[in-house]
Amino acid sequence: MINFQYSRATDVADAILLLSAHPGAKLIAGGTNLIDLMKENVEEPSRLIDISRLPLRKIEETADGGLRIGALVPNSDLAYHPLIEQRYPLVASAILAGASAQLRNMASVGGNLMQRTRCAYFYDTATPCNKRTPGSGCSAIDGLNRNHAILGTSASCIATNPSDMSVALAALGARVHIAGPSGERTMALADFHRLPVDTPHIDTNLDIGEIITAIELPPRGFAHHYSYLKIRDRLSYAFALVSVAAALELEGNAISEARVALGGVAHKPWRSLEAETALRGQAATADHFSRAADLLLQGAQAYSHNSFKIELARRAIVRTLMQAANATPQSQAHKKIA
Amino acid sequence: MNAYVGTPTSRVDGRAKVTGTAKYAGEFTANGLVHGFVVAATIPRGRIARLDTSEALRVTGVLDVLTHTHRPPLADKDEAWMDEVAPDEGSPFRPLYDDNIKFNGQPIALVVAEDWETAKFAATLVHVEYQEGAFGTDLEAGRDKAIEVQGPHKPRGDAAGALAGAAVRHEADYFIPTEHHNPMELFATTVVWDGNGRITVYDKTQGVQNVHKYLCGVFGKKPDDIRVLSPYVGGAFGSGLRPQYQVVLATLGALALKRSVRVVLTRQQMYGLGHRPATIERVGLGAKPDGTLEAVAHEATAVTSRYEDFSRNDSGWAEQLYRSPNSRYSHKLVRLDVSTPCDMRAPGAASGVCALECAMDELAVALKLDPLELRLKCYSDRDQSEDLPYTSKQLRECYARGAEAFGWSKRNPTPRSMRDDKELVGWGMATGVWEALQMPVAVRIVLTANGHAEVYCAASDIGTGTYTIVAQVAADALGLPIESISVKLADSTLPQAPVEGGSWMAASSAHAVLGAAEDIRRELARLAKTMPASPLGGVDAADVILVDGTIAKAGDKGRAVSIADAMRYGKLERIEKHKLNHFAEDKSHARNTHSAVFAEVKIDEQLGVIRVTRVVSAVAAGRILNTKTGRSQIMGGVVWGIGMALHEETVTDHRFGRIMNANIAEYHIPVNADIHDIEVIFVEERDDRINALGVKGLGEIGIVGVPAAIANAVYHATGKRIRRFPITLDKLLA
Known part of the structure; x- marks a missing residue:
């Protein structure tokens, strides 16, 4: 793990400003994946921008009967929220299928979308990996790939996304609320994560300086x-x-x-x-x-x-x-x- | 008097452990303590061409970076590096000794800094260039280069000929992958600098005196210069038998800086320590049509390092279990660019008996015999290698009790014949066997006039319950409540003990306690008898017992003197006795523990998901000193056996010679969701011959046989014979 600077964002606008001002910075919320990666020297952010205190912890009904989930809602809180249990039990079930109770308590909804692959080569800085070090090669294609992807792979990466929650959100047609230097926008969760193609180091379609503020579930919950x-x-x-x-x-x-x-x-x-x-x-x-x-x-x-x-x-x-x-x-x- | 021995006494150290007052090696502190972080090699073989520490040294807070060219002196003779568990053949690994890289993950530098985080950061700034050498880490690729080492037993008869001519024959290879111990506690050492070159070493180890002698040799120190303690060990399972490299590095740091130094390995770095070697077990069994064995041929081919020949008895266990006129047991090694393997719970037997017991199941299928019936048909009342009877062997009773508890008689022998909704149900069984060893152990007991006794011994308690059984045996022998017994273990200055391993510590320590307590009893009896108007006057000293805090006539508690009165009369504040255990030499009997394991699996027919829904383990291991900690031992062994069968595998990318799942997220062991009913049955086994208490030890026997019972159950459920462990669902879908 390398030394890094630490800032605490005072609000979303501040987080965006800090992100834009520090190109090597990363946001940190629960840190359940990022800290691991930093310990392994896979992620070496020059600065951590702590967003864990931002007011993004609400779960509210939307005007059209859907649900808006703040990006910092802990995974466990979401899984056990009455509205989720009653109307979107698929989301609750997917969350509870992942990690452990302790990790779910720490992990945020936004962070869950940002978790990185568990490909062993990505984690091991002594081996080539295009996702970690663009252009270095993919060790998995001809290596230990029992856990790897079978769909949407490319010659440069066959890694998988490890999230369970995202799978449920994708099925339900969730949207991601994003704030950035040029304002707010929303994106279908299905479009949020990218296929590796020839840029496997870029996991998502978030732009530089952008931050997830919420996930929105449409009214249809498929609760039965x-x-x-x-x-x-x-x-x-x-x-x-x-x-x-x-x-x-x-x-x-x-x-x-x-x-x-x-x-x-x-x-x-x-x-x-x-x-x-x-x-x-x-x-x-x-x-x-x-x-x-x-x-x-x-x-x-x-x-x-x-x-x-x-x-x-x-x-x-x-x-x-x-x-x-x-x-x-x-x-x-x-x-x-x- | 057995107020405690044989009862489910709770752990005497349980409260200290759950409340956190029990301190582990990495938790001791000292004034001015500084922290070391290990830089590990990222190639499996070669030389360090250049090691640049200048950038790391410039980091504020970094005190030094030790390397093979910059460190205090280390011994240059192999003898100094040989610990009591080192293999006989080879040259033990010497950390930071020279520029040679012998395995991936080898320590090549130690960054020492004021705090751990700084050391860890600076470690990223140590720049290494290697001169890489050609390497090999793949057992199967190197199998043709295997060298034969001494097998566990001499051959009997003509196994190859008998096998070739047998009416029914089964021969197959079984593959056991590399496994790592993964104890919960990380390997750690805190070296406290006492001044003038003297150090106190808190180490995670299974043997403080082993570490003590090793450090004295490696650093050329006098025994009084070093004291090693390991009061609590958070699991080790064999990985702490040999001194591990962090104890050398922490000591190097302390000597270099003349300060107290702590080194804690990361979980990832622990995969650079010892391991259960990957092994190909080739088993050949030949039988007559009635199931009588004609031949057993078992050849194990295991990984070792290129610098030490580590081997254990994998292949010889049929000699204790199954009658056969012809047998051959051999062991081969493939030297690879990996760290030297080491003992891991039931070393040799866990792998070898797994293969043997799978093979017996396959033979039973070929013979159309019930697997249990085949075992009984081949049952051996003698250890065939030396043609000796056993001190005790209640294995038949294990089979009977286990089968009854499991309901084995209801098994439909046809594979795929039993199901439960979407799941195929399989029932399998296997036999377990281990040795009943005992080693020289001494204790000192100090009895004070207030009726309190302290028991001292250098033995470690690696979580198995040694503190508790020592207290139980002492309480019974001294006639005191267990609350009046204090046990102090794992300090190199205490009376001698070998490493805690091999399942020998329960019997060994218990009999040392008995010996010292007997000396105390004699002294108290002498005192009590000589008191004026003693109620014990005229009573033969041999008829005097210690009970309820008194010295009494056996069978007549009314004739008693309190210990306090006797000691006051003798003007004694304390009675102190030091005793080395003594076991009568007996070469006329074999000593073993045995088990019968029955397992039920339920396998989703479509998805291949395997659940071990029931395990019954019936164990015959002499007298069980503590039925609670004993049961925990066996349950832990069964859980580990489930892991060995279904989960555990250290995965190496042989292109890089690197372990790719060096963490406990990806190196799978069973979790709670994988564990269902486990029933432990202790079969009564009186053994008056092995030792006074009839104790045999329980550390290893719990795991032996479990993987095979599960693999056999998987076959019964699915009709698929998976000989490559672990049995993962992809192998069933294939």
Whole structure:
């Protein structure tokens, strides 16, 4: 870990000013990922701008019946908030599938979106990594890539995004509220994270000097037919090999609306509008779910150690959609896959 | 008198541990304490071409940067670096000794600064250039270069011939990956500078006297110049048997600066210490159609470093378990550019018995025999290598009790035949075996006239409960309440003890306590009998016992003198006895502990997710001194066995020769969600021959057999035989 300067932002405008004034600076809220990366010398910010005291901790209903979640709301507070539990249980479930209680207590909603990949090469400064050191090469493509992406990869990076919450937010069509030097804007969460292409060192579409102020959930919460299923190498406290957020609206047994997003398989939460469109109007059956899985996994490419992920993802998609259709969502507390 | 021995006595140090008053090596402090941070090599083999510390030295607060060219002197002979657990063959690693890089993660510099953060920062400013050498870290790639070392037993008969001619035969390779201990407590040493070259060393170690002797050798110090303490150890599991490099670095720092220095390794750096070596276990079993074994051939090929030959008994355990007229057990090593492996819970047996017991399961399938029935058919009442009977062996009873508790008789033998909704259910079993060792240990007991006793011994308590059992045995032997016993351990100035390992410390320390307490009893009996009008007058000293704070006639507590009165009469403030344990030499019997492990797995048929929903471990290990800490020991072993079966694997990128999951987020061990019902059964095993108390030790036996029982259950559930550990879901989906 290197020495760094520390500033405490007094308000959002101050945070933006500080960010713009100090090009090597990073924002810090819960610090659950950034501090780890600093300890490993992967992140070496010249300055930390502490935003943890900014007034971005509210969860409020919006005029159109949605929900606006302040960027600094701790992950646990969000997961256990009554409005989230009642109206957006998919979000609660995805959050509780991730990390540990202690980490969720510290981690902020905005920070969750900003967490970086868990690729082992990204973490090890003794090995090449295009994400950490642009142009140095990707060690994972021909290396240990069991945990790596199968969708949206590039020749320069096959890392995955590790967030669970983002997968649920992507499925629900959340929007990200952003403030920056040129004012405020919003962006669909689906557009927030980038694919690696040839700039894997840039994870998101935030511009320089911009800060996440809130996440907005649309009114539709899919509270009846949802499930978040995370498949990993142990039953808790591990990153996803594959995770699936599924949300359905049913009329009888017919699907009127469908959302499916995948985690652990790409550089961002993975959705396929084609797959979701194909589900609409269909009966909620394993066959139809299987077809949707095929569409979601179109173009999937395996590397030397992760070919299992394609079939695992296919099966997990079907299972999660069945859980959602049957209104038997995966519990994050039971020691069992339902 | 057994008021405490054999009971579920709570840990006497439990309160200190949970309230934080128990201090660990990295928590001791001293005036002017400064902090060292290790700079580690990032290549597996080569030389340091250039090491530039100037930028680091310019950082405010940095006091020095020690390197192989800038440090106090270190011994230049291997003998000085040999600790009591060092392999016989090889040249022990010497930190900061020269420019040679022997493994990735090797320490190459120690930055010492006023505070830890400054040291850590300055460590990033130490610039290294390497002259890289050709290297190898892959066991499987190096298998053809394996060298044979001495096997655990001499061969009997013609195993190869008998195997080739057997009616039913099973041969296969089982792969156990490298594993790391990952104790909760980080490796740490605080060296307190006492002045005039004398130091007090608080070290995370399983043996303070081992570290003491090592430091004296390495630094050319007199015994009185160094004192080593390790009052509490937050787990070690074998990783603390040998002195680790941080104790050398912290001492170097203290000697260089003439100040107190603390060095705490990071979790990542701990992956540069010892490890359970990756091993290919080749097992061949030949049998007659009725299940009688004709041949056992077990060959282990394990990783060692290029500078030391570390090997353990992986392959020889069938000799204790299964009757076979022909057997061959061999051990091979592949020397690679890694740090030397070290003992890790049930070293050798955890890996070797895993393979053997998987192979026995496969043989049972080939014979169409129930796996338990096959074990009973091959049951050996004698240790075949020396053709000796056992001091005790209640393994049959373990099988019976374990099978009954588990419900083994309800098992449908056909794979994939049992299910629970979406999950396939599998039942598997395996046998466990370990040695019942005992070592020379001495204690000093000081009994004061107020009825309080202090027990002193250099042994460590690595979390296993040594403080507690020593207190229990002393309380019973001295007839005092356990609250009146204080136990002081893990100080190199205390009576002798070897490293705490091998499951030998319970029996060894308990009998040292018994010996010293017996000397106290004799002295008190003599005093009490000579008091005027003594109620013990005329009572044979051998019939005098210590009970309830008194010296009494056995069987007649009414004839008693209080300890306080007797000591006052003798004008004694204290009675102090020092005693080395003594075990009658007995080469006519084998000594082992045994277990039968039964496991149930439930596996999501579609997704491959594996859950170990039940484990029954029936253990025969002589007298259990403390049924509470004993049960915890076995449960911990079972949990670790679950990890070995399903989770644990140190992953190396052999292109870089670097461990890529050197942290406990990515190096998986079981978490609570992975653990379900674990039932521990202690099978009664009276053993009057092994030692006075009939104690055998429990440290290792809990893990042995567990991975195999789970792997066998996975086969029963799925019909898939996974011989490459850990069994992860991708292997089931393949």
